Amino acid sequence: MQIKSGLAIVGENLDVINNVCININEDGIIESIGKSNNCNNYVGNGNLIAIPQPANAHVHSGDNNFPEYGVKEGLHELVAFPNGLKHKLLNSLSYEKLIEGISSFYNTAYNMGIGLLVDFREGGGIGCKASKEALKYVKDMDVIVLGRPGPEFPNNCDGLGISSPVDYKEDYVIDLSKKFKPSMTHVAEDEETRKSNDFEIAIKSDFNALIHGLYLNEDDFEKLSYKNIYLIFCPSSNMWHGMKFPPIELSLKYNVKFAVGSDNASWFLPDVFRETYQLLLILRLKRIRGEEVAKELMKSLYINGYKSVGLEPRLIEEGKPAHFLLIDGYNSGIMNSINIYNSIIKRVQPSFIKFRVDRSNIKNLGLLFS
Template sequence: MSQVHLRASLALIGDDLRAVRDVCVTVDDDGVVESVEGWGSCPWDSAGGTWAALLPQPANAHVHSADGRFPEFGVDLGLHELVAPPDGLKYRLLSTLSPTETALDIWRTYRAAYELGVGLLVDFREGGGLGCLAAQRARSMVPDMDVLVLGTPGPSFPGWCQGLGLSSPLDYSEGVLRALTSQLRPSFTHVAEDPENRREGDLEVALRAGFTAIVHGTHLSRDDLQAIAERGVALVMCPRSNMWHGLRPPPVADAISLGVTLGLGSDNAAWNLPDPWGEAEEAMLIARSQGLRGAPAAVLEALMVGGYRAAGLEPRTVEEGRKLHAVLVDAYSTGILSAADTASAIIRRARAGLALRADGSRLAYLSKAGIY
């Protein structure tokens, strides 16, 4: 195996995602970034070119993967009818699948995420340890994408689970919750997705129990968000899911202005492709509608850095000395190279130009044809 060189007119470098023009990234035999230099150092047969932007692989920090077996089911139903355990439509549908079918359907979601350039997918798995086992079987077929499998109490739990993912902290006593969160890290739970759960104090229970991250937060106030920020608890927002289920938009602007660590997730694969780019665009539009004009840079950070940090992992950012995990995007045709605001352009346009992903020295051309 020999060195790999990638040439791009634009690259986002480091955890601060600083935009650098005209770069040549050299990757050594171990897949580690050896240098980031001017593109004059690139040989003629480098991957990429003047058309390209080199971007970190984004994180999708909240997915329910097996739902993808049932796309667009129950479009006339509300949130609780669709997903409330144990009798929501999705649970009844999932119960009809064999373990092999479940693993294959999870793999289909993972493959779709891989083709969208995703570097990390945080999967909430139903069905206890056996549900996590199905995800681990699927995960083995996408080795270049990190998958964090979070489980919920059930058969063989916590076997094969890499952390905790609960539908609601209100489903358990606080003693049980504290035992679970002390044993399983990271620990995520849905919080304040609807007004009923918020009125019952789900955030306070989650904070007392020591969860490392909460998901949705649709009905959190500024005071709630301040409390989250002060405790260092991450918030994963799923704006497309919230809108689809008839909920109000999440408080993106307040969360950004208060310095909350933000990630983005696509939620149920039945109703959303596992596409964090779409979540980022929706979050940016919501922030603008909520009066925050400086949102693009913060939303880009949530997409490419915050989701990893919510999961307790190092971001897959491009930097010398780190293994390369990146995507090459056609930034010429999509207008990114000539855009007045680079962060906004990447959020809104990169998905349409996804061309190549690089994982170490392995290069894979991306084709969204055939996804789902």
Template sequence: MEYISGEILTKDGFIKGYIGFQNKKIIEFGSEKPKKKPIATGFIIPTLINSHTHIGDHFIKKLKINLPKNIEKLVAPPNGLKHKLLNDTPEKEIINGMKESINIMSNSGTSKFFDFRENGISGIIQLNKATRDNKNISPVILSRPNQLRYDKDEINLILNNSQGIGLSSITDWNYSEILKIAKHTKLKKKIFTIHSSERLRENIDQILDLKPDFLIHMNYATESDLIRVKENNISIVICPRSNKFFKLKTNYKIMEKLDINLMLGTDNAMINTPNILTELKYYKKINKIDSNEKLLNMITYNPRKALNLDYNIPDIKSSKEFIILDKTSLEIRNIPFSHEEIKNDN
């Protein structure tokens, strides 16, 4: 039997301990010292979750064009540069870009990513083609209709093929259409989420009336808006490197103070690598956060909480999916025991 030891991140915080495994199976864990010298030490944590991606635009990175730093010109539907390029590019090229994003995430310990899927049902099919060959990572697909309008049949179709809806923003849409989509999504018991107050403050009543499961950004929300979000027990995904790229105002300090359930996302793959550890380290640096527990929760337990997943390590029965990080660099340790191997060995 081989051992790894260190600080195990449970859902109630860090505990010191070790995990013993053999033939890629977890045999034991304990809080004492392991019986044999461990092959690696560090933070033993659940596999990572990237809570906000658009990997469909990864191919744009390879075009080596100067991307406008104006959020509307670059990403707003239907006329943003990204949407023009998505419509003009052969599907194979889009899928190959997605595959690159998926490999980057999988190689950095990510087992799940919440992808905001553009282009209706064809966008969902593209993502499924891209993830098919990688058994170590699975998407939470948050789809959207092809056009900025509600069509009952289309919503049924995309909801039957995804985990829910992820819309651009109430500013881009006619509000009554969004409301119909949100109600339809809730009726089907699927996830509803939306980019909110990213580049300007949006009406908090309108946002909350949509009954979102979680919100993306909230950069321009006021403190009173954020208090309402907290009171409604809604989680927020923040994307610090994306905010930096677009030079947007941020609200991290208030969100932290209000103890909102915060998650991290890497946003558009054409702008930033989808490696969530890179995002985490950037957030740690700009906010001078010392608590590794707080930081690591943002990419492990907090998103699982937002999805209502009951999850904990080390629990041999319910979970075999964990990784080990170097305590100083927060980089994934290269040991012969990865979540990939565990997952392939049920």
């Protein structure tokens, strides 16, 4: 099978290659990446752009059952464990209804071109089981289900994802995080939790990644860099809840690897293209600009989210399984851009995805958004 595109983002360096013919063998592996004039019997055209499938490194899929709830409430009233409104609503759902909502969310993510979801699931092993049941209806997308202590934990969970290190005794958190990998937790989402030393406990616990980190200081970022711990930013969520901009500039300054998540399905579609664009705007407000800045954001989207949970990124590269998207480069304006990395961060959106390629399967997503 051959795929023709006018431009492709290739390899771990995310190189921009023009006029490409991607040859995929019978096993769904990218056999070669050559010039488009070598394409004979192909899918695609010179107006398409081949990009990797992005990772959404932090979601809560169970919330999909009650969209836009609690619009007048504050963050703690909504999501604090165990008495926040979210947990009351989750406890009111039947198991079948929970699976239905999660499955719908996963299907939305697939159609938005997502290659990986990292899903924080409430409800112990039973919550993780609901996600595994929902996955039966979605193919060709990786989902890492991170559970938390509760009924039947850690059965059906792929790792650990807790709301905060201060929700449990410190020794218990350290033991959990070292035992169940990958492990993630929210930290420093507001001033109160930061003052409770949630970050210090998280550092002792060797979590693979921390979520939010809004109130971390420069000393904290030095520790993250030294420990090689990933930070997951969810800018839309932070702004919706009236918190603050994520400290993306400190990640760049201290070389802290970061990825992007859309957070709760109740308030946000799993559109990480929009989340990364938000980060670009925040950096420009701080006068941090340029193609290299946009390229770092692309790494967060196409590489770091995967590596934060120990997976290989879905790169367009010879010898790798074929998992990529074909974007309308003409109507998006990307094809004619002189700043490709900035254009991809700003202009890629689900409505411009024409095809999703997964090994030997090509799905026409353009029909969904036309």
